[in-house]
Amino acid sequence: MILGCDIGTGFTKGVVLQDGNVAYATRVETRARPARAMEAVLEDIAAVRGIGAGDFEEIVVTGWGQGKAGTDCRTEATISCLARAAVWAEPACRSVLCMGTQQSVALSLGPAGRVLQYIANDKCASGAGKFLEMILEALECPVERSAEIARCADKKLPISSQCAVFAESEVVSLIHEGESPANIVAAILEHLAKSLVSLCRKVNLRDPLLVAGGLANNPQIVALLEEGLRRRVCSFRPGPDFIAAVGAALSGRRGAA
Amino acid sequence: METERAISRYDYFRRVNALCELITGALATGAETPEALAGHLPGLLQALPEYHASLIPRVYPDLIEALLKRKNRNAIGTFLLAFQQYLTDLTDGIDRGSPVVSNFPFFSPEIFLGMGLVPCLSEAVPLIIALALTDGVAQELDETEREGLPGHVCGFQRVPMKAIEKGLLPKPDLFVTNTAPCDSSNIMYHYISERLRVPVVWVDSPYYNDARAFRYYLEEFRRMVEELERATGRTLDEDRLREHVEMGNEQLRYLYKLQDLRKHAPCPDPGMHRVLDTLAVMMCGVNRRMVEYTKTCYEEARARVERGTTFLPEGKREIRTLWTYSHLPNLLSLASWLEDEFGSTYLECPLSFLPGDRVGTVDTASVDSMLEGLAWRSFHFPMHRNVMGYSDVHVNEVVQIARTYHAQAALFGGNHTCKYAWTLPKILRDVLEDELGIPSLTYEVDYMDARFAPHASVKAALGEFFRTQTGSEPPGAGPGAGAEAAG
Numbered sequence: 001m002i003l004g005c006d007i008g009t010g011f012t013k014g015v016v017l018q019d020g021n022v023a024y025a026t027r028v029e030t031r032a033r034p035a036r037a038m039e040a041v042l043e044d045i046a047a048v049r050g051i052g053a054g055d056f057e058e059i060v061v062t063g064w065g066q067g068k069a070g071t072d073c074r075t076e077a078t079i080s081c082l083a084r085a086a087v088w089a090e091p092a093c094r095s096v097l098c099m100g101t102q103q104s105v106a107l108s109l110g111p112a113g114r115v116l117q118y119i120a121n122d123k124c125a126s127g128a129g130k131f132l133e134m135i136l137e138a139l140e141c142p143v144e145r146s147a148e149i150a151r152c153a154d155k156k157l158p159i160s161s162q163c164a165v166f167a168e169s170e171v172v173s174l175i176h177e178g179e180s181p182a183n184i185v186a187a188i189l190e191h192l193a194k195s196l197v198s199l200c201r202k203v204n205l206r207d208p209l210l211v212a213g214g215l216a217n218n219p220q221i222v223a224l225l226e227e228g229l230r231r232r233v234c235s236f237r238p239g240p241d242f243i244a245a246v247g248a249a250l251s252g253r254r255g256a257a
Numbered sequence: 258m259e260t261e262r263a264i265s266r267y268d269y270f271r272r273v274n275a276l277c278e279l280i281t282g283a284l285a286t287g288a289e290t291p292e293a294l295a296g297h298l299p300g301l302l303q304a305l306p307e308y309h310a311s312l313i314p315r316v317y318p319d320l321i322e323a324l325l326k327r328k329n330r331n332a333i334g335t336f337l338l339a340f341q342q343y344l345t346d347l348t349d350g351i352d353r354g355s356p357v358v359s360n361f362p363f364f365s366p367e368i369f370l371g372m373g374l375v376p377c378l379s380e381a382v383p384l385i386i387a388l389a390l391t392d393g394v395a396q397e398l399d400e401t402e403r404e405g406l407p408g409h410v411c412g413f414q415r416v417p418m419k420a421i422e423k424g425l426l427p428k429p430d431l432f433v434t435n436t437a438p439c440d441s442s443n444i445m446y447h448y449i450s451e452r453l454r455v456p457v458v459w460v461d462s463p464y465y466n467d468a469r470a471f472r473y474y475l476e477e478f479r480r481m482v483e484e485l486e487r488a489t490g491r492t493l494d495e496d497r498l499r500e501h502v503e504m505g506n507e508q509l510r511y512l513y514k515l516q517d518l519r520k521h522a523p524c525p526d527p528g529m530h531r532v533l534d535t536l537a538v539m540m541c542g543v544n545r546r547m548v549e550y551t552k553t554c555y556e557e558a559r560a561r562v563e564r565g566t567t568f569l570p571e572g573k574r575e576i577r578t579l580w581t582y583s584h585l586p587n588l589l590s591l592a593s594w595l596e597d598e599f600g601s602t603y604l605e606c607p608l609s610f611l612p613g614d615r616v617g618t619v620d621t622a623s624v625d626s627m628l629e630g631l632a633w634r635s636f637h638f639p640m641h642r643n644v645m646g647y648s649d650v651h652v653n654e655v656v657q658i659a660r661t662y663h664a665q666a667a668l669f670g671g672n673h674t675c676k677y678a679w680t681l682p683k684i685l686r687d688v689l690e691d692e693l694g695i696p697s698l699t700y701e702v703d704y705m706d707a708r709f710a711p712h713a714s715v716k717a718a719l720g721e722f723f724r725t726q727t728g729s730e731p732p733g734a735g736p737g738a739g740a741e742a743a744g
């Protein structure tokens with residue numbers, strides 16, 4: 001039994017892998033305290049499944065906070081974890097787009113999940129989840145309802161800034177101009193999808209393309225991605241957020257068993 | 258009053274000479290770690306001038322660590338002795354009053370030495386300072402920017418210009434350069450010539466890389482010799498030319514054999530030497546010690562192949578890495594670090610690679626045959642052959658190397674000031690991936706200025722890339738074809 005953890009900037013995800021299957025998955029908010037988040041994941045697993053840290057053959061940690069996990073564990077490169085989990089979920093997978101809180105990454109894979117190319121939104125957060133979260137907060141729109149709200153839009157609004165900060169200013173202007181929240185949310189989602197499409201185009205995308213990360217939970221984003229990339233995508237199972245944690249667990253001593 | 262000797266009058270020479278003495282002295286102690294070396298330092302410094310001690314705190318600590326390693330030390334030591342000999346001969350020539358020619362790297366120095374001229378690699382000397390000292394040549398770079406030269410103009414021209422102006426390097430009697438590799442460097446040489454009032458002998462590089470182009474280039478090469486004779490009053494001495502050409506031939510024979518050895522797995526030649534190889538090729542035939550450098554690399558590599566040993570840490574799986582553009586000179590220890598951390602061996606890079614099957618050696622039968630052979634080599638010189646015609650020469654060569662050396666990963670570390678280079682990375686990445694399934698990483702640096710891409714960020718980017726290449730064995734299947742279709 002292996003525990004894979006992905007300490008992201010937004011959430012820390014934990015996946016218990018047993019006999020090559022996900023036996024349990026959990027997530028807690030990181031709140032800029034990676035070690036505490038890691039403890040919370042372990043506490044949750046102990047409370048719900050009765051499994052203690054000492055019961056795991058290995059604990060493998062990846063993600064932003066991997067160096068600050070504060071637990072006896074091994075660390076693993078995030079890109080490798082994404083690739084490993086992608087081919088585990090979809091053996092034919094040749095491309096991955098993982099849309100995280102602070103960073104989105106596009107990967108092109110060779111046969112058997114070998115990483116051939118990868119690129120991240122290195123310049124700005126406008127292609128990542130935090131950007132959407134900030135804007136929706138300003139609009140007092142719950143993140144989980146954003147796709148539904150966007151579908152009520154009756155007008156296309158342009159947002160031209162590449163930078164998250166400038167884009168936020170544009171949104172403030174649109175609010176002051178009296179535009180409806182639905183139109184603004186739709187514009188924001190489209191802007192975000194455009195950034196992600198542009199990121200994907202920098203690597204040699206091949207089918208099938210697997211999408212993952214928190215933003216992959218948003219059906220409107222996924223639909224816009226399919227439209228922008230002109231291809232069908234599939235979502236990571238058991239849940240888009242857990243891809244890196246699953247990859248970490250799979251890299252464990254008997255993860256692939 | 259006695260005139261100060263050139264070796265101490267020109268501070269760049271003084272600095273490089275002191276660095277050579279410090280490092281060869283450190284290697285002579287036998288210490289293999291910085292901690293062990295620390296115990297020897299007082300004794301070492303006692304035997305050296307006070308100036309040397311002032312440089313020690315400025316030397317990159319990771320460079321010291323890398324060059325003390327057993328795998329690197331012999332080659333580094335012999336190279337530095339050769340470079341020091343070059344400096345001694347160069348400054349002795351200046352002291353004797355011989356004409357100084359600042360030669361572009363595409364011309365290795367045999368021709369100039371054959372004419373009794375002093376060949377000064379004004380672009381290479383600052384590089385030694387940049388690769389060894391944390392403050393490098395930052396002052397001269399910043400001064401040129403303050404004067405209005407943009408930061409994306411090559412430091413290899415900006416720094417020597419400023420250094421000559423400040424008296425840190427000697428003012429040459431002539432510059433000799435090609436009309437390659439890029440418009441930016443051509444314009445800089447025009448500018449430097451006017452600013453310093455030093456004439457330039459231009460050798461026109463043809464657009465195409467073919468037989469017709471070479472005939473043209475050979476004529477240009479011969480015209481260069483005539484112009485040099487006219488300008489300096491020196492003539493080509495056949496015996497002297499032959500002496501240096503023969504040394505160069507011997508050096509290249511070792512290099513070609515060494516390049517062949519690098520095809521073995523694991524690669525038997527440590528990557529830290531590639532920066533030195535570039536300099537050694539630029540200085541081909543300059544002195545006997547430069548031959549010794551290449552011979553040392555070859556013999557060490559051959560011994561590893563014969564014994565079946567490797568310099569990689571025990572248990573480290575090799576990642577055979579092709580550097581598809583160049584190395585990173587200002588981070589000399591990088592290749593050594595990649596070997597130790599990730600098992601990434603450095604197969605070749607176009608900046609240090611000379612295609613032996615095409616270039617061969619120079620026929621020493623006559624002056625004519627030697628000129629033709631040297632022109633042929635110059636025509637095929639790194640960064641020269643690659644810029645003629647379309648990108649085919651560079652791309653095909655890289656693919657051929659990747660194939661014959663069984664490369665597994667590729668790095669394109671582009672110098673942001675190399676204008677011609679930035680047409681290449683996407684083409685290279687696609688062709689390596691599509692034809693050979695080799696992943697590439699592209700990153701941007703400044704060869705002269707470590708501040709442009711701090712060493713820590715370069716290491717982080719390369720480390721991340723190599724971590725994706727280690728331990729990425731495919732796992733067993735998960736939900737498989739049942740992956741949820743979205744949208």
